[in-house]
Structure formats: C-alpha cells, structure tokens
Amino acid sequence: MNPTPLKVGLVGWGAIGRVVGTALAAGDIPGARLHCVVDNRPLGDATPAEQVPFENAIDACDVIVEAAGQGVVRAWGERVLTAGTDLLVASTGALTDEDLAKRLLAAGPGRVYFTGGAIGGLDLLQAVRALGPLHDVRLTTTKLPGTLEQPWMDEELLHRLRTATVPVEVLAGTARDIPVRFPRSTNVAASVALAVGDLDAVRVRVVADPAAVRTRHVVEASGPHGAYRFEVAHTPDADNPATSTVVPYAVLRSLGAIAGRPGQIL
The missing domain is CATH 3.40.50.720 (NAD(P)-binding Rossmann-like Domain)
Structure with missing residues (x-):
C-alpha cells in the first residue's frame, strides 16, 4: 500500500x-x-x-x-x-x-x-496467449436496440431496430472494426482483442434484442492449448443504458x- x-x-x-x-x-x-x-x-x-x-x-x-x-x-x-x-x-x-x-x-x-x-476472463486469455496464439476467438454482444442506434445507420436498419420483436444481428466484423462503429457500446470487443493480442483474430457479432433485460457478452476462444468460454449478463445503467452498472x-x-x-x- x-x-x-x-x-x-x-x-x-x-x-x-x-x-x-x-x-x-x-x-x-x-x-x-x-x-x-x-x-x-x-x-x-x-x-x-x-x-x-x-x-x-x-x-x-x-x-x-x-x-x-x-x-x-x-x-x-x-x-x-x-x-x-x-x-x-x-x-x-x-x-x-x-x-x-x-x-x-x-x-x-x-x-x-x-x-x-464489463467482461471477465481477460487475465486468463492473456496467460494462454503466452503459450501460443488463439486461432478462433468470437464475441457476441447483445443489447437493447435503442442503445445501438448510430448516425451511420441507414433508414432500413434503423427501422429494423425500432420495430424488432426478436433478436436482430446489427453488424458482424472484427474487433478492429466494431468499436469504431459503436464507440459507446462495444469497448468489450477491444478489451478482448487487447487480451488476445490481435484485433483481426476476434470476430464480433452485435445483436439487438428488444427483450434484453440485461446486456450480454459471450466470449468463446480456442487454440492448441485449450478452449475457453465466458458469459456475462449485466444490468444496464439506468442513466446510460449503453454501459453496464x-x-x-x-x-x-x-x-x-x-x-x-x-x-x-x-
């Protein structure tokens, strides 16, 4: 201390x-x-x-x-x-x-x-990285549709978000691309990439779910040394639902x- x-x-x-x-x-x-x-x-x-x-x-x-x-x-x-x-x-x-x-x-x-x-398991992913690269890393982030609306979205996508009654995939890409498109909502993707050591190795799906009482992140990673899965579900912040409490x-x-x-x- x-x-x-x-x-x-x-x-x-x-x-x-x-x-x-x-x-x-x-x-x-x-x-x-x-x-x-x-x-x-x-x-x-x-x-x-x-x-x-x-x-x-x-x-x-x-x-x-x-x-x-x-x-x-x-x-x-x-x-x-x-x-x-x-x-x-x-x-x-x-x-x-x-x-x-x-x-x-x-x-x-x-x-x-x-x-x-808002994500756990990053310490373990960093430790595993020392053994060799993780070949398959996936992150699925699920949030309320309103927290995912962005200025770059066209009217068709915005309409899909605003009228969704079931989960809708909003965008898929890598950890290099997704946080740029959702600067307030997908820092988790960049955090996973920091732990893994490769922005392009982390494939990301962003899903809008009108029934998402909690924000959910699922990380799945595998390589020659093992397989790992972390899932968290957080209550969104009342004042700023784009982030978790x-x-x-x-x-x-x-x-x-x-x-x-x-x-x-x-």
Missing part, C-alpha cells in the same frame, strides 16, 4: 465517473483519493472535488482516470503519459487505432493501464490494484 494516497484526476462526470468519483471521495479505495474532476460541462457543486482544466489535472495528479469516451484517449493519452502521470483507460475501443495503441504503450514515463470493464466498479477495482490494495486478484 502506498503510504501517501495516490491523487486521482477523474475525466468525465457521467454514468461511470459519478460512481467512481463518489467512491473515491468517500475513501472506499484505500491508497487512492479523488483530487479533481475534468469535464467539458460546468458542473458547479455537483462534484466532491474541484473541477479543473485537463492540463491542471495532469500536473497535479498521480493517476488520470478516463471515463469520458474514446476521444479523450486519442486527444490526451500521450500528453498524460509523457508528463509522467499514469493513465487508466476505460474506453478501450480507442485502442483499435493500432498506431495510437503503439504510441501509448511506448510513451512514458507515465504508465498506461486498461480496465476490463458494473463498469465503474471495474474501474475502482483497477484503481485499487494500482494503489497496491491487498487481496487483489492480479
């Missing part, structure tokens, strides 16, 4: 950030405390810590937590790391840009971390590990 708590700068006061920031301010993560909040909206007294410009947060904090979307990672990730501040990324979909991923991993002296978010708690768990909280499974 760090003798001096890590000063955490939180970027984004939305569905994820509010939970993370409130828990940090309450002292729920030993070894880490909320120092400031960054958001492009004036928040007034809504936050338990001072709202500051991004540059100020980088200078003042030990760790920046991104909880505001892929654009933040693209615009600020390298600047955080080259300033010597650590970065915890929630919007892993930004890493489908391989050039950005390489630059972040090479930047420093700050260290970059990624939270697993568990995501901010995954961020808090990751912060606990960075801060040296004992008892963590690493």
Whole structure:
C-alpha cells in the first residue's frame, strides 16, 4: 500500500465517473483519493472535488482516470503519459487505432493501464496467449436496440431496430472494426482483442434484442492449448443504458490494484 494516497484526476462526470468519483471521495479505495474532476460541462457543486482544466489535472495528479469516451484517449493519452502521470483507460475501443495503441504503450514515463470493464476472463486469455496464439476467438454482444442506434445507420436498419420483436444481428466484423462503429457500446470487443493480442483474430457479432433485460457478452476462444468460454449478463445503467452498472466498479477495482490494495486478484 502506498503510504501517501495516490491523487486521482477523474475525466468525465457521467454514468461511470459519478460512481467512481463518489467512491473515491468517500475513501472506499484505500491508497487512492479523488483530487479533481475534468469535464467539458460546468458542473458547479455537483462534484466532491474541484473541477479543473485537463492540463491542471495532469500536473497535479498521480493517476488520470478516463471515463469520458474514446476521444479523450486519442486527444490526451500521450500528453498524460509523457508528463509522467499514469493513465487508466476505460474506453478501450480507442485502442483499435493500432498506431495510437503503439504510441501509448511506448510513451512514458507515465504508465498506461486498461480496465476490463464489463467482461471477465481477460487475465486468463492473456496467460494462454503466452503459450501460443488463439486461432478462433468470437464475441457476441447483445443489447437493447435503442442503445445501438448510430448516425451511420441507414433508414432500413434503423427501422429494423425500432420495430424488432426478436433478436436482430446489427453488424458482424472484427474487433478492429466494431468499436469504431459503436464507440459507446462495444469497448468489450477491444478489451478482448487487447487480451488476445490481435484485433483481426476476434470476430464480433452485435445483436439487438428488444427483450434484453440485461446486456450480454459471450466470449468463446480456442487454440492448441485449450478452449475457453465466458458469459456475462449485466444490468444496464439506468442513466446510460449503453454501459453496464458494473463498469465503474471495474474501474475502482483497477484503481485499487494500482494503489497496491491487498487481496487483489492480479
């Protein structure tokens, strides 16, 4: 455990950030405390810590937590790391840009971390990867139709989503393609690819289901060393159904590990 708590700068006061920031301010993560909040909206007294410009947060904090979307990672990730501040990324979909991923991993002296978010089993997939490549990796993500609507969709697809009475496949592709098309809904695809080490090896199906009370992710992977299957079903966040209620708690768990909280499974 760090003798001096890590000063955490939180970027984004939305569905994820509010939970993370409130828990940090309450002292729920030993070894880490909320120092400031960054958001492009004036928040007034809504936050338990001072709202500051991004540059100020980088200078003042030990760790920046991104909880505001892929654009933040693209615009600020390298600047955080080259300033010597650590970065915890929630919007892993930004890493489908391989050039950005390489630059972040090479930047420093700050260290970059990624939270697993709404999916489990990534630690095991990383371990198996050391034995050799996984030849067949599939992810099926099922969500409510309204959470999947995107500006690029044509009227025919939007009509299918809005009138669906049974599950509808919205798009299929690789982990390189899908998070770009659904920037707020499919970070899980990028997280699986990070664990496997190959964006093109992960085949992804996005399914809209009007009866999806829970958001479901099914990962199936196999190779010469074994076969693996992980399935999770999460309650969507009430304020932002595109994300799951568990995501901010995954961020808090990751912060606990960075801060040296004992008892963590690493």
